[in-house]
Every structure is written in structure tokens, then in C-alpha cells.
Amino acid sequence: MRSALLRGRTVAVAVPALALLATVAPSAVADEAPAGSAYGASASVSLLPGVLGDKGISVETGKLARSSTAGPESAQVVDVPLKGLITAKAISSSAKEDGPVTAKAAIVDAALPVLAPLAGSTPKAGVISSECTSTPEGITASSKLVGLDLGKIGDLPVGTSPNQKIGVPGVLQVIVNEQIKHSDGSLTVNALHVKLLGGKKTGALGSGDIVLASATCAKVAGTTTPPPTSPSRPTSPAQPPAEGPGQVSVVPAGAPETGDGSLATVAAR
Template identity: 65%
Template structure:
């Protein structure tokens, strides 16, 4: 059995991409310092015989979803996704840090029964984590996958760079540490993105996408310039800070300089 521990690398998000069929790229710019995360999502159409005698369409939405708009964290325990995924725990968390944000998603003790026919046995992982963080320096993303066994599908690359793929041509493609630079400036990190490729090949399961552990971060808010008023200064006697015209100095009545107030400019 192949068991893998991956700590995948970082990337800075700025430009364009979209996660096909699962994650929609926002039409407008993301709010600075905002973020979101979810544990799992599936939108697939399975062929007859894969999970039962009849064909099956599954659209789960985003499971255990959190965001800066609320809730800040979410979790699901012992969550089955109609034979696609079982997990001991699925969770996500989003936390704002000053002008930036940290988004995380995690799946613990996961199995993917839907991939068993291709893998020749159970497909499982102890931990599937995704994380992104935005600061004034930019946005970084990373994934951690522990104990992943894909059987005959292949060995997950042990490289540190994002967007490593493994799979069976025409049947399934699995992207590890998928990092998508969205056109609104945000970065999306998907720890695992499983794409069923459909087709008419023997062993085909169907078509669609399963995303496991996803985190998105918008760029941090720019630091606002200080709006504190400048300290007051006293002009030297006889100077003209207005830059022109006759300089007039008014001394309060009774001040030591006047005694009787004879130099008071307001005296009638």
C-alpha cells in the first residue's frame, strides 16, 4: 500500500483561472481582507453500476462552509456523501488578521469509495488540509495530505510545487495542491481536486468534480495613511506664517505683556 505525506508549497495569487464545475470565479473584485473555506464539494454524474444499478447525479454544495461574512467556522462529523466520500470529521475556519485573512479547511480519516473500481481497492487519506493566508506582502497557499493511497491510479508526486497531477487517461485526473489565481485577485487552494473524465472507455465512472478541502483568500486591505493632525507649532514673534500682509499679534487683556491691556487688539 502506498502511503504518502505531502507538505506542498506556496504561491502568490494575482490573475486568472477557474475551477471547472465546482468553484465559480466571482464577477466582481473580492472585498479586501475577505476569505472563505469549505471541507468538501461534489458535482458528478455517475454511470450505472458505479454506485448502484442506476446512474446517479450528485450535487452536494459546499460542506462545512465558513467565511468572513459568517459563520467563521463550521464542521461536520461522520459525514457520508452518498458513497463518494466518508470522513471522520470535515471542518473549516476563517480568521481575519489585521487587514488580511487566514482560511483553512480539513478532512480527517477520509475514504473515497467511488474511486475503488479504478484503484483496485480502498482509496483513503488520514489528513487532507488546505490553507491560504493574505498579508501586506501578498497571498500564499499550501496543502498537507497525509497517508494518501491511490492504488492503481498512481503515486502522488512528492514535489513541492502547486498543481501536481496524477490519474488514468480518459478516466480520472487528480490534482494535488491545486492553486487557482482568480481574476478578482483572490487565491483558491484545493488540497485535492478529483475530476471524472467521462468518456466511453472500459472502467469509466462518469463525469464531474470532487473537491476536498478548499480555502480562498482575497488580498489584504491596504494600510491607510495616518490621519492624525500635525502637532501645533508656535510662530516666532514678528514672523508672518501667512506669507504676506501685516502681522498682527493679539495679547489677552491683563497678560503680563500689557499690564493694563493697552495692547489688546480687541480693546475698544
């Protein structure tokens, strides 16, 4: 399974493989959630007339530049134009489970023209990234926003903590460093989640969601340590659980205050 930029690809399957799958019970081929997964961007929006064109448009991208520990473990798309919603120099993601489970996603030189009518200029960011790590002790997650400028939409304080929200009531909500704990113990971190709230207020853009730089890590089961063979040998103290509810510890993101609308210069990674 693959994804292209803020877009899907088709996979041809040989006839003998189809015949083999037909003999396998459904439970044997059911998808299991990977230990880690990530994607660069996704959009599912319906825009009103006058936003990015005279006619309203609907965009459904799926998860772009998608990766997972089940494969592919990395994905990248360069020079991204997405229906006028998002532009970026590159988006990428990776997911691995060599030791700790890690998942990462990043967008470089991003712009969101769709928000320009509310921001007064095109919102931009040098880097938008997220990362999560899962071990038997718990899950940590963080986001990074370099040179983020949302213009008139609002400013973010330095050291943005999880799930900070700004926007225009009834029209737009922007969630920064969004962290979502799922019922199965997994954790998703979205560096930036733009929610168009619909409505008919002045400045309404439409409805739907745009997610930038998303990473998800599953809860990792602990391993059982056998008792020591020598009673004279002291055992190591138990590892303390991660901080926070549900064994999730959060690393706050560092989001600089916004500037005057110009794109920040970002050092090459």
C-alpha cells in the same frame, strides 16, 4: 447562511424583516465576496450504471461545512457518509480576518469509495487540508496530505508542488494542491480535486467534480503610512512583495508517497 456535511440548511425569516428588505435597493443588499472563505468538501457528479450501484446516480452537494469571514467563521460535520462518494470522520473549515486574513479546511480519516474500481482498493488519507493567508504583501497558500493512498491511480512524489496531476487519460484526473489565481486577485487552494472525465473508455466512472478541503483568500489592500514627523529618524525599508506571479507566493505541500491501500494512522490534532 449555513452548510451541512458534504448539506444545506434552511433559515426562517420573520415577516417584518422581509418587509424591510423590500424597501432596500438591490445594490444595497448585493453580496460581496468575503475576505476569506473555506469549505470541507463539495461534489457535483453524474455516475454511470455500475458505479456505486446498478443504476447511474447524480449527486450535487453544494459546499459543505462552509465558513467565511462574513460568518459563520467556522463549521464542522462529523461522521460523514456522502452517497458512497466520500466518507470521513470529520470535515471542518474556518475563516478569520484578525490581522491577516486566514482560511482553512480539513478532512480527517477520508476515503473515496467512488474511485475504488480504478484504484484496485478504496483510496484513503489520514488528513487532507488546505490553508491560505492574505496580507498587503501578498497571498500564500499550501496543502497537506497525510497518508494519501490512491492505489493503482498513481503515486505522488514527496514535496508535491502546486497543481500536480495524475490519473487515467480520458477517464479520471486528480489534481493535488490545486492553486487557482482569480481575476480579482484572490487565490483558491484545493487540497484535492477529483475530475471525472466521462467518456466511454473501459473503467469510465462518469463525469463531474469532487473537491476536498478548499480555502480562498482575497487580495488585501495595503495601508498608507504617513511621513515621519522627525526628518532625523530613518524610515524602515519597504517590505518586499511576495514571490511569484501576481503577488502570490506558494508554499509547496508535503505529500508522502502512497502505500499499500491501508489507512495511515494519524495523530490527533
